[in-house]
Amino acid sequence: MAIECLVLGAGQEVGKSCVLVSMGGRRIMFDCGMHMGHLDNRRYPDFSKICEKGDFNSALTCIVITHFHLDHVGALPYFTEVCGYNGPIFMSYPTKALAPLMLEDYRKVMVERRGEEEQFTSDHIIECMKKVTPIDLKQVVQVDKDLQICAYYAGHVLGAVMIYAKVGGSAMVYTGDYNMTPDRHLGAAQIDCLELDLLITESTYATTIRDSKYAREREFLKAVHKCVASGGKVLIPTFALGRAQELCILLDDYWERMNLEAPIYFSAANAP
Template structure:
């Protein structure tokens, strides 16, 4: 058994998640994200570390994307269409639906509004998504005769998955971002009992002790109610898809219980498109 791990991003930093694992001769890239804090070469993982010759099709067996947030998928279109990777890319169906919306929204903001250099185009995004193979949760996918993968429910955001990989006698799991506390539209992460040789896990808040979710929601709603009852307006900036949908559900439920007539507005564009996909996916699950 031989396992080697190359961390190209998200090692001792938040952002640019990208880990390449060589497991019994198969090299898998887990996530292909960007760092939102940089606009220079530090924005993307250093792909030359995978293959100095930049022949990435020979260097990788496949790419696995855990979910649609840009710190996990933001460099994918650049890697496939600019760097030339043309092999298989795996992600869940909701991730495949939402990832191109995230990428295109980012491209518009950076190029059209900020005038920064274009790293990838709309055509690049479209061509990139043609390479994506969507998978169901708990579906075992045989990538080749030696490599199999399986996705498990991760919570966090719709479509987020932890991925199990088996090559010969070696087994591993890459969690991506996951959530063990259920919220109003997602359950807690679930995975089978497994005997693993390697576990790579997200740990951004591993040392953080938070108040209970219900206490935080109560204080949040109390502050909003106090403001609108006094004739004020509340602006809630949310930078992540999933969080916006969770807050809409929370507020709608509270408005009904308190019989409040104050209108609630949310921004159009990306958030509106994402909410339609959220609603469709939820209906399919029930």
């Protein structure tokens, strides 16, 4: 069975992940993200390449979202509420809970603070999420009589998954972002031993050689401790979802081991 792959975003670039895979008469859109570096029509995937007349409901079998980061889900409300897609959408339970928070925060920043043209409204986000069917890890979902999908744990952020899809005798996996190094609040990605005809994988840092996680944490804690010990204050700008929790756990453990008494504050002004 022939498998065709159309990359609508994140091909040789970081941002607007969106890949359309056709196999056995089924067309699956993996992720529907936006590019955070553009404010023009390059912000969204080129949806016109999916079909000529824009009848996305007949052109797509389903959409599967891997996690809540905007480069993977940011274009979804626009695609459903503005472009008119009304078909099946699948994502994990945590992603369905957290994606609206990310989308609304982005909308507020772009429209209310920066004065940009509104691409989608708060109501669009709410209506979009009503169309989503949440799925569990390793839950086999029968999308139709021929298409099965199954989500596997990807690490990275809470709710992130890799997606296994099978039609007839053809099978594939799409990863989105994943992490093979466990941290303090999430484990490493896990997936069964599978026979695949196609693997589409995130590879942003594939050629980057980093210091060990232990070495990076040690240097971070050393710098923080030096500043606090000299009477200074440390401000750490970081993502409110995932990264902030990881750093809080790291600092709390270090504070206990070193018997430090300086208070640690978490700014929740824009956090859920």
